[in-house]
Amino acid sequence: MKSVLRIAAEISWLWMCMVVGVIGSDGIGNVRDTDDEISLLESQLVVTSPSQLLMVPLTLIQAAASKGAVCLDGTLPGYHLHPGSGSGANRWLIQLEGGGWCNTRRSCIFRKTTRRGSSNHMEKVLAFTGILSNKANENPDFFNWNRVKLRYCDGASFTGDSQDQSSQLYYRGQRIWQAAMEELLSKGMQKAEQALLSGCSAGGLASILHCDQFKELLPGTTKVKCLSDAGMFMDAVDVSGGHSLRKMFQGVVTTQNLQKELSTACTKHLDPTSCFFPQNLVSGIKTPMFLLNAAYDAWQVQESLAPPSVDLSGSWKACKSDHSHCNSSQIQFFQDFRTQMVDAVKSFATSTHNGVFINSCFAHCQSERQDTWYAPDSPTLHGKTVAESVGDWYFDRTTVKAIDCPYPCDKTCHNLIFK
Numbered sequence: 001m002k003s004v005l006r007i008a009a010e011i012s013w014l015w016m017c018m019v020v021g022v023i024g025s026d027g028i029g030n031v032r033d034t035d036d037e038i039s040l041l042e043s044q045l046v047v048t049s050p051s052q053l054l055m056v057p058l059t060l061i062q063a064a065a066s067k068g069a070v071c072l073d074g075t076l077p078g079y080h081l082h083p084g085s086g087s088g089a090n091r092w093l094i095q096l097e098g099g100g101w102c103n104t105r106r107s108c109i110f111r112k113t114t115r116r117g118s119s120n121h122m123e124k125v126l127a128f129t130g131i132l133s134n135k136a137n138e139n140p141d142f143f144n145w146n147r148v149k150l151r152y153c154d155g156a157s158f159t160g161d162s163q164d165q166s167s168q169l170y171y172r173g174q175r176i177w178q179a180a181m182e183e184l185l186s187k188g189m190q191k192a193e194q195a196l197l198s199g200c201s202a203g204g205l206a207s208i209l210h211c212d213q214f215k216e217l218l219p220g221t222t223k224v225k226c227l228s229d230a231g232m233f234m235d236a237v238d239v240s241g242g243h244s245l246r247k248m249f250q251g252v253v254t255t256q257n258l259q260k261e262l263s264t265a266c267t268k269h270l271d272p273t274s275c276f277f278p279q280n281l282v283s284g285i286k287t288p289m290f291l292l293n294a295a296y297d298a299w300q301v302q303e304s305l306a307p308p309s310v311d312l313s314g315s316w317k318a319c320k321s322d323h324s325h326c327n328s329s330q331i332q333f334f335q336d337f338r339t340q341m342v343d344a345v346k347s348f349a350t351s352t353h354n355g356v357f358i359n360s361c362f363a364h365c366q367s368e369r370q371d372t373w374y375a376p377d378s379p380t381l382h383g384k385t386v387a388e389s390v391g392d393w394y395f396d397r398t399t400v401k402a403i404d405c406p407y408p409c410d411k412t413c414h415n416l417i418f419k
Contacts, residue, residue, distance in 0.1 A: 034302040035100045035201070037418060038364055053127040054134050056080040058151070060119060061183050069179035070170045071153035072108055072117035077176045080126050080149045081187070082134060088144030091194040094184070094214070095132060095149045098201030098230070098365065102155035103251030108169050111155050122151055130373035131198060131387070138374055141391035142196070146188065150180050157206040160256035171256040177210060181217055192218055196394060197226045200365040201299060204231020204292075208278050208285065209263075215287040225288040225394055228278070229367040232293040233300065234344065235277045236337055238310050245304035249276045279344040290355035290393050291345055292386060294363040295338040295404060296323070298416045301362065305337060321418040323362050323407070335406055342403055349401050355393035357381060360404040361413035372414050379412045 060076040061069070071077055084091055099116045102108035111117035132147045133139035154160055154173030161174040181189075189195070197214040199207035211226035218224055238244040250273040253259065259272040265284050266275035274280050282289065306316040319326035326334070342358065349356050359366075359381055366372035366386050372379055374387035381389065381402040393400040404410050 064179040069175035073112040075119040084146035091145040096199030096203035097152035098203035162257040204228040240310035288353035294361040298364040355400040362415040
């Protein structure tokens with residue numbers, strides 16, 4: 001399997017919309033959605049025939065409506081559950097789906113017409129791969145657990161609890177989280193001996209935001225830990241000297257009125273937008289957590305460091321699409337970003353309960369993809385794959401504090417190349 005993915009430049013956005021099923025807006029009228037472009041790139045990695053993939057049906061949470069726990073458009077939220085067996089019968093893994101955020105009323109209205117804002121548009125079945133796989137040779141530590149993928153349709157990392165009546169928008173992420181947990185507890189999770197809350201991208205941020213809440217839901221005897229994959233979104237300076245991601249997050253917090261839902265320990269000394277950034281949250285989490293991130297996270301390169309809105313001359317277009325096209329000063333800019341991320345996790349990493357795996361790759365969401373989770377040519381750090389590292393940490397086989405040397409030293413990366 002090739003570690004570098006390429007997608008033909010002539011693929012039109014219309015075709016992408018047809019394949020992926022949703023397009024997005026950057027807030028100034030341009031049709032673009034990095035999450036979907038990444039999803040399309042990653043889909044090229046599916047080398048297993050469809051007949052061999054585990055396809056898991058969507059279950060809508062019928063009890064959610066009476067609790068006001070609904071998607072942006074008012075439809076029922078949902079999840080995909082594959083039951084555990086054998087030694088995994090009383091072990092639970094909850095994967096929170098990612099997919100960006102909506103940061104304006106306009107972008108939330110658009111999101112209602114997609115799978116990220118309405119269960120009417122969600123896939124009725126999903127393939128379970130990587131950390132969700134049911135095959136021991138693909139997912140050695142969690143293959144026989146009860147594995148759940150909770151769908152993401154609120155636009156604020158399962159955090160809001162308000163609504164915009166004039167636009168018929170329901171910002172109910174916190175209620176969706178609660179309704180989903182109540183349903184899963186009733187389906188056997190209340191008897192869990194071991195549990196892992198995981199999530200990728202916006203879901204990785206959600207796993208940070210909800211980690212301690214998850215622990216409190218379960219019996220004191222349950223072994224509970226959390227994994228955030230590609231959720232370490234940094235409050236970084238972009239190529240124009242501005243703060244593009246801070247501006248986006250400020251819009252999410254303001255539009256969905258998240259102030260009252262965020263960590264009070266954080267909001268006592270920082271503004272609400274700062275308390276949506278993981279770097280200001282992770283050291284305060286009491287439950288053991290594992291941070292899995294690419295040092296040059298592909299989504300953050302595209303949307304936080306060099307989004308088109310600040311790269312008006314297009315001088316970063318080639319570089320951010322393919323890092324081999326970057327000049328020395330651009331690479332140094334990425335190195336400074338890596339340093340900021342490494343510094344942000346130093347305090348977090350001092351806890352013996354926490355784990356870290358930061359590889360120097362241009363990638364995103366490495367736990368859900370089979371090729372980056374556990375495969376013959378998977379990325380490794382200290383000789384261990386992501387799956388082995390997470391398993392070692394979860395089962396206390398060894399401590400995992402794996403931080404890669406700077407680019408270009410890692411030759412095991414599966415980098416994303418945009419065209």
